[in-house]
Structure formats: structure tokens, C-alpha cells
Amino acid sequence: MITKTYKGRLTDLSFFICHLSFSVVLLALVSCTQDYYEKGEGKYSLMRADLCIVHTDETKAIHYAVTDEGDSLLLKEPYTAKWLSTADTTYRALIYYNVKSESNDEKTELISLSRIPSANIHRPDYFKKGIKTDPLGFESIWMGTNRRYLNLGLILMTGETSEQITHTLGIVGDTLMHNPDGTSTYHLRLYHDQGGVPEHYSQRTYFSIPLHTLSADSVAMTINTYNGTIEKRIFIKPRK
Numbered sequence: 001m002i003t004k005t006y007k008g009r010l011t012d013l014s015f016f017i018c019h020l021s022f023s024v025v026l027l028a029l030v031s032c033t034q035d036y037y038e039k040g041e042g043k044y045s046l047m048r049a050d051l052c053i054v055h056t057d058e059t060k061a062i063h064y065a066v067t068d069e070g071d072s073l074l075l076k077e078p079y080t081a082k083w084l085s086t087a088d089t090t091y092r093a094l095i096y097y098n099v100k101s102e103s104n105d106e107k108t109e110l111i112s113l114s115r116i117p118s119a120n121i122h123r124p125d126y127f128k129k130g131i132k133t134d135p136l137g138f139e140s141i142w143m144g145t146n147r148r149y150l151n152l153g154l155i156l157m158t159g160e161t162s163e164q165i166t167h168t169l170g171i172v173g174d175t176l177m178h179n180p181d182g183t184s185t186y187h188l189r190l191y192h193d194q195g196g197v198p199e200h201y202s203q204r205t206y207f208s209i210p211l212h213t214l215s216a217d218s219v220a221m222t223i224n225t226y227n228g229t230i231e232k233r234i235f236i237k238p239r240k
């Protein structure tokens with residue numbers, strides 16, 4: 001499944017649309033981008049952001065969300081959006097909501113909900129034109145308490161252009177290594193093709209990798225950044 005953007009609009013050719021401020025292709029599927037992912041302070045001190053799983057009912061509406069930390073959020077009002085195009089389906093999302101105080105009722109006040117698609121892992125021979133690793137900015141890699149997803153936060157350099165040119169991102173699955181301590185590590189690479197997009201300003205993007213299909217104890221992600229190649233290793237199973 002390939003995702004393309006033209007003139008600031010990202011369109012997943014199979015099932016969703018979201019608006020962006022830059023052009024990017026998310027190969028093998030990754031995410032819509034967000035301008036930020038952080039806890040609010042000051043004016044929005046009650047606001048919180050979490051990655052979560054949401055499920056549509058028979059009317060394609062969402063009534064609750066389950067965060068990566070295991071919290072179940074029952075929404076005050078059903079939520080609908082164009083990207084929620086299929087009934088009785090689970091979606092990966094970023095939720096902004098007001099934290100309940102003792103005086104609040106049991107339902108959550110939703111501020112916004114945005115889709116965060118998941119990235120499939122592909123073997124190197126999937127990339128018919130070779131594996132590109134153009135540099136980008138690395139921000140974070142983490143896993144939620146429920147250990148269902150590995151999440152990446154990246155910084156892409158972009159700029160205004162009249163041409164229909166795009167970034168391309170993907171995940172390359174290289175080798176499953178067995179370590180001397182009896183554990184195993186799945187080595188991954190981040191695929192990135194700048195695609196001729198101007199590098200005038202930065203834009204954050206996030207995506208998630210589902211972990212239920214991986215039998216390894218840890219993942220080692222190699223990323224080519226503007227400061228050189230880095231490797232980030234994270235245990236995806238509890239250490240014995």
C-alpha cells in the first residue's frame with residue numbers, strides 16, 4: 001500500500017486522506033504527520049496527548065479509545081471523521097483530550113483525534129530500485145506499556161514546490177540475529193528517499209510499527225541522520 005501527497009495533501013490510495021504541510025510518500029505504510037506530540041502546559045495545562053487504539057461501531061463512529069499506557073477513555077460524544085471509513089474496524093490514532101479532575105464525570109472531553117497509520121516491515125528485495133537512506137532528523141523511538149507498537153518520531157526537511165515531488169519512507173527488515181545471551185535481535189533500517197523535495201524547513205512525523213508479528217526479543221533500528229548513521233536498540237519483550 002503506497003501513500004502519496006501532492007500540494008500538501010496526503011492520500012492513502014486505499015483508505016484515508018489527511019492534510020499535510022509538505023509532500024511525502026509513506027511506503028509500506030507509515031503515518032500521517034502531526035505538528036507536535038507533547039503534553040500541554042499553561043493555557044492547556046489539562047490537555048494530554050497519547051497514542052492509542054480506537055474502534056469504530058456499525059455507524060463508523062468512535063465511542064472510546066485505549067491508550068498505549070492501558071487507559072480506557074470513554075468519550076463524552078461519539079467521534080466521526082472522513083478517515084474513519086470502515087465500520088467495526090480498529091485504527092491507530094493520536095488523541096488529544098482534557099485530563100479528568102475529581103469534579104469531572106467519568107467521560108473524556110475530546111479535543112482532537114488524528115490517524116497514525118502503521119508501517120509494514122519489508123525484506124530488502126521488496127525495494128526494487130534499491131534501498132535509499134537519505135538523511136533526516138531523528139527525534140525519538142519508544143514503546144508503550146502494552147508493548148503492541150514501536151513508535152518513531154522523525155524530522156523531515158521540506159519546502160514549498162510547484163512540482164509533484166515527494167519524500168518516501170519505509171521500513172527494511174534485514175536480519176534476525178541470535179545473541180550470546182540467548183536473546184534475539186531483529187535488525188531494521190529506515191528507508192528514506194528525499195525525492196528532490198527542497199530542504200528549507202523541518203516538519204515532524206510519527207508512525208507506528210506493530211510488534212505482534214515479531215518473535216525477536218529486541219529491535220535494532222539503523223537510521224541515517226544529518227549527524228551521521230545511528231542505531232537505536234529497544235527491547236520489545238520483557239527481559240528475563
